Amino acid sequence: xxxxxxxxxxxxxxxxxxxxxxxxxxxxxxxxxxxxxxxxxxxxxxxxxxxxxxxxxxxxxxxxxxxxxxxxxxxxxxxxxxxxxxxxxxxxxxxxxxxxxxxxxxxxxxxxxxxxxxxxxxxxxxxxxxxxxxxxxxxxxxxxxxxxxxxxxxxxxxxxxxxxxxxxxxxxxxxxxxxxxxxxxxxxxxxxxxxx
Amino acid sequence: xxxxxxxxxxxxxxxxxxxxxxxxxxxxxxxxxxxxxxxxxxxxxxxxxxxxxxxxxxxxxxxxxxxxxxxxxxxxxxxxxxxxxxxxxxxxxxxxxxxxxxxxxxxxxxxxxxxxxxxxxxxxxxxxxxxxxxxxxxxxxxxxxxxxxxxxxxxxxxxxxxxxxxxxxxxxxxxxxxxxxxxxxxxxxxxxxxxx
Numbered sequence: 304x305x306x307x308x309x310x311x312x313x314x315x316x317x318x319x320x321x322x323x324x325x326x327x328x329x330x331x332x333x334x335x336x337x338x339x340x341x342x343x344x345x346x347x348x349x350x351x352x353x354x355x356x357x358x359x360x361x362x363x364x365x366x367x368x369x370x371x372x373x374x375x376x377x378x379x380x381x382x383x384x385x386x387x388x389x390x391x392x393x394x395x396x397x398x399x400x401x402x403x404x405x406x407x408x409x410x411x412x413x414x415x416x417x418x419x420x421x422x423x424x425x426x427x428x429x430x431x432x433x434x435x436x437x438x439x440x441x442x443x444x445x446x447x448x449x450x451x452x453x454x455x456x457x458x459x460x461x462x463x464x465x466x467x468x469x470x471x472x473x474x475x476x477x478x479x480x481x482x483x484x485x486x487x488x489x490x491x492x493x494x495x496x497x498x499x
Numbered sequence: 500x501x502x503x504x505x506x507x508x509x510x511x512x513x514x515x516x517x518x519x520x521x522x523x524x525x526x527x528x529x530x531x532x533x534x535x536x537x538x539x540x541x542x543x544x545x546x547x548x549x550x551x552x553x554x555x556x557x558x559x560x561x562x563x564x565x566x567x568x569x570x571x572x573x574x575x576x577x578x579x580x581x582x583x584x585x586x587x588x589x590x591x592x593x594x595x596x597x598x599x600x601x602x603x604x605x606x607x608x609x610x611x612x613x614x615x616x617x618x619x620x621x622x623x624x625x626x627x628x629x630x631x632x633x634x635x636x637x638x639x640x641x642x643x644x645x646x647x648x649x650x651x652x653x654x655x656x657x658x659x660x661x662x663x664x665x666x667x668x669x670x671x672x673x674x675x676x677x678x679x680x681x682x683x684x685x686x687x688x689x690x691x692x693x694x695x
Contacts, residue, residue, distance in 0.1 A: 304519045304522045304523075304564055305519070305520070305564070306511075306516045306520070306564075306567065307564070307565060307566070307589075307591075307592075307593045308566060308589040308592045308593050309510055309511040309515065309516060309589075310508060310509070310510040311508070311509055311510075311513070311585075311588045311589065311592060312506060312507070312508040313506070313507055314505055314506040314507075314536065315502075315505040315506070318506060320502045320506065323500045323501070324500065324501070324502070326500045329500075368500055368501070368502075368503070369503065370503070370504060371502065376597050376625075377597065378593055379597075380595060380596055380597045380627040381591050381597055382587065382591060382597040382598065382622070382626045383579070383584050383586050383587055383588055383593075383625070383626075384621055387647065388579050389507075390509045391577075391578065391579055392577050392579060393503075393504040393505075393507065394504075395576055395577050395578060396503075396504045396507060396576070396577075397503045397504050397577060397606075400576055401572050401575075401576045401577055401578045401689065402578065402689070408564075420625075421617070421620070421621030421624075421653060422618055422621030422622040422623060422625060423621070424617070424621065424649075425616060425617030425618030425619070425620065425648050425649075425650075426578070426579055426618040426621075427576040428617075428646070429572075429579070429616075429618060429648075430578045430579075430646060431578065438591040446501060450624070452621050452624060452625075453620075453622075453651045453654070453657035454651075455649045455650075455651060458649070461649035464557045465554075472553070487572065487621075492583075493597065493598070498594040
């Protein structure tokens, strides 16, 4: 048999490095952290480098930015590269561990411009993040045609039971505006209805 | 602000290429396809390159092997790299698309040595695979201490409703033996109870 692939690399779009370098606001409130996630989503649409979703991971307290992500599904041809997944992978590279909680010694927070889909929701407990900030609701993404997948009805409670806090509706209207702009600009609503 | 990481690369362990090259059996039955996934899990334990999980993706009909995966969480320091996620990323590289269904024109099958956790379950509809073969049950992984996450009670029905077939208990006992051997050899049960 032939092994056709043995390596996968994914990279953030080139606009992100100068974009982050220009960012001077502190991340000392939930809104300031969410604003980065939303602006990543917005710029990803602007630069046509993927879907209208952004995420960022911060060390709690110091509010050091340890990883960012944008949706790279189309540009990387890889369905697992939602913004949250990219941010988790980047943050774990920064910290040098697959566990951002370091067995309880570290505390990191994930800010995501839209509530996680079923995949990203499932990834959150494995990542070691201890708090999740959400902008738009899952239903806001569904309204423009995205499918958020089959999530447990009480997904917030499921995260809480694993010791993960969730804060919702942080700057929700601003994120919804990004989602709407993406839909109106004719952005791909990929995989909507896949298998249907 | 400083962007600390902008690229992530992950690679299959070096033993996989010669291992696949030596594999001469055809993949023309569910059991022959599952045997590859189980043997990937087994060899991953043997070589101490990660958790006791393996996955493979085949083109239905031709049974061409388009991607393989093993659990790379520890060796790649990345919590999202479960065997199924790795196999999906590799297969999408082979096919050159984030959608293994190609909008309905292609049909691919995922064989996974153990039923998907919540993250991998959420990833399956986005991947475009149309059929999932499972070896061990989720509860078999839980019995040795892994947490499968919060899955919808009727997760098989949820996949079915998205047009994805599921076949369970294919060579279940053989996979359970691999899981037990991993636990007995003192393999890391990472992230068990994370956040608890």
